[in-house]
Amino acid sequence: xxxxxxxxxxxxxxxxxxxxxxxxxxxxxxxxxxxxxxxxxxxxxxxxxxxxxxxxxxxxxxxxxxxxxxxxxxxxxxxxxxxxxxxxxxxxxxxxxxxxxxxxxxxxxxxxxxxxxxxxxxxxxxxxxxxxxxxxxxxxxxxxxxxxxxxxxxxxxx
Amino acid sequence: xxxxxxxxxxxxxxxxxxxxxxxxxxxxxxxxxxxxxxxxxxxxxxxxxxxxxxxxxxxxxxxxxxxxxxxxxxxxxxxxxxxxxxxxxxxxxxxxxxxxxxxxxxxxxxxxxxxxxxxxxxxxxxxxxxxxxxxxxxxxxxxxxxxxxxxxxxxxxx
Numbered sequence: 001x002x003x004x005x006x007x008x009x010x011x012x013x014x015x016x017x018x019x020x021x022x023x024x025x026x027x028x029x030x031x032x033x034x035x036x037x038x039x040x041x042x043x044x045x046x047x048x049x050x051x052x053x054x055x056x057x058x059x060x061x062x063x064x065x066x067x068x069x070x071x072x073x074x075x076x077x078x079x080x081x082x083x084x085x086x087x088x089x090x091x092x093x094x095x096x097x098x099x100x101x102x103x104x105x106x107x108x109x110x111x112x113x114x115x116x117x118x119x120x121x122x123x124x125x126x127x128x129x130x131x132x133x134x135x136x137x138x139x140x141x142x143x144x145x146x147x148x149x150x151x152x153x154x155x156x157x158x
Numbered sequence: 159x160x161x162x163x164x165x166x167x168x169x170x171x172x173x174x175x176x177x178x179x180x181x182x183x184x185x186x187x188x189x190x191x192x193x194x195x196x197x198x199x200x201x202x203x204x205x206x207x208x209x210x211x212x213x214x215x216x217x218x219x220x221x222x223x224x225x226x227x228x229x230x231x232x233x234x235x236x237x238x239x240x241x242x243x244x245x246x247x248x249x250x251x252x253x254x255x256x257x258x259x260x261x262x263x264x265x266x267x268x269x270x271x272x273x274x275x276x277x278x279x280x281x282x283x284x285x286x287x288x289x290x291x292x293x294x295x296x297x298x299x300x301x302x303x304x305x306x307x308x309x310x311x312x313x314x315x316x
């Protein structure tokens with residue numbers, strides 16, 4: 001019996017089923033708490049957490065198709081479209097049909113959208129500072145989570 | 159300058175804003191991947207991941223009010239009510255108004271719901287086995303996530 005199988009078998013029935021021992025549940029709860037923590041800092045910018053994440057993706061790469069933005073953020077178009085409409089209404093982005101292909105919608109930052117970078121920069125350190133979170137520990141957690149996601153993606157290709 | 163402030167200040171602007179360095183985003187992506195990983199094992203039981211989590215909560219504590227179940231799962235009634243209606247239609251639970259207080263709805267497992275425990279027990283080890291996930295490492299991650307959530311809840315009381 002290999003190490004992995006042994007470790008799996010060593011778990012008691014109660015451990016396996018306890019709500020507090022479910023990884024998906026723990027991820028869900030922490031994700032919710034992180035979003036709540038960012039909220040007061042994002043509100044002055046009129047952004048939800050998903051809106052903030054979308055703006056960060058656009059600050060990294062501008063003039064992208066809705067499709068590639070959705071892939072980058074792993075958001076489906078049902079979630080992304082209303083979000084982009086809102087960011088457009090806030091004058092952070094423009095949405096326009098590609099000249100080459102009418103079916104393709106291109107997203108670009110406005111000057112106001114690009115200017116958001118300066119405000120966005122203050123947010124992580126405000127969140128870390130107020131909540132006494134050590135960014136070094138967060139780095140380790142983020143690395144672990146990315147390794148986990150990549151591992152699962154390799155084992156369960158879409 | 160204390161250690162925490164020093165660590166926050168040591169982060170470069172690019173690190174602070176990179177999409178891949180956002181904890182909320184990393185949590186969201188891993189949570190999505192975990193749910194996808196469970197999906198093929200939950201489908202034969204007719205359960206979504208949230209339905210599975212709800213059943214685990216009820217297997218831990220039966221005959222609870224919708225309110226306390228929602229608190230346990232950190233789900234609002236808009237998410238919980240349709241989920242409970244579905245579990246009732248699948249004969250896993252019953253929903254009935256409390257005799258003492260008409261406004262209170264009590265959730266109880268049916269015999270079929272209680273029998274689900276045996277099937278539910280197989281799922282975590284199937285998921286771990288097929289995906290070559292070491293449960294010991296998952297334990298560490300879960301502990302870290304719960305500590306993070308509790309830390310954030312202490313700093314941001316509702």
